Amino acid sequence: MSAHPLAVALERGLRSIKLELPAEAQAQLLRYLDEMSRWNSAYNLTAIRAPGDMVIRHLLDSLVLLPVLQALAGFPQLRLLDVGAGAGLPGIPLAIAAPQLAVTVLDSNGKKARFMRHVQRTLALANVEVAEARVEAHAPAAPYELIVSRAFASLADFFTASRSLLAAGGVWVAMKGKLDAAELAAVPAAVDIRETRRLRVPGLDEERHAVVAHLKP
Structure with a gap:
């Protein structure tokens, strides 16, 4: 790793969530934060601005989802849609x-989509495509095997808005904070919640969960 000021914090966090990433990937993650910090002053992409908090609330709070996805059949040769990606x-x-x-990565906000396109080019992320549209208007060439969201909307709204984008046999994974019984009960009858998993983000004293669901046969 380079002598990036956040390198130690990132490495420590990755060890805590038992995730091994090559040095090149860790460097890209930190460069992503650098770009976000630069753009934040003009574009107000995120309210999280302290560098240490960005490692926790942006990087680690996203990467804790990876073990959940890795447990799904076919990973990583799958197509994933991130609904309401914001800054990515x-x-x-x-x-x-x-x-x-x-x-x-899909978002209808123009400045956030521009930032994500900038990151895709700057980091040469060949496996990333940016879509600037509302989820209801998104028209991909093929549906997605995985659809994820992070604080995008209620579960019912998330499943309903993205249902036409989910491939046959596909899986939704919604990242939520504290689970709400009424929100879970409002999920459409056609959706089967397969699992709700507690996620532990090092350095974050808040509840995090992954809600894994699919369409009933």
Whole structure:
């Protein structure tokens, strides 16, 4: 690793979540944060600005999802859609950590889409595609085997809005904070919640969960 000021914090966090990444991937993750910090002053991409907090709340809070995805059949040779990606979270960190994963990061906000395109070019992320559109208007050439979101909307709205984009046999993975019983109960009848998994983000004293679901046969 280079002498990046956040390198030690990232390495420590990756060890805590038992995730081994090559030095090149770690360098790309830190460069991604550098680009986000530069753009933040003009574009206000994220309210998280302290460098240490960005490692925790942007990188590690995205990468804790990777073991959940790795347990799915066919990973990493799958197509993944990140709905409401914002500045590229969790899609871009996942694409860096798993370069065989084909990731589309989708957001309707023009400045955030411009930033994600900048990152895709600057970091030469050949496995990342940026889509600037509302999820309801997104029209890919083929549906996705994986659709993820991070604080995008309620579970019911997430499943309903992206249902037409999910491939047959595909899986949704929604990142949530504290699980809400009423929100879970409002999930459409056609959706089967396969698992709710507690995620532990080092340095973050807040609840995190992954809700894994698919369409009922």
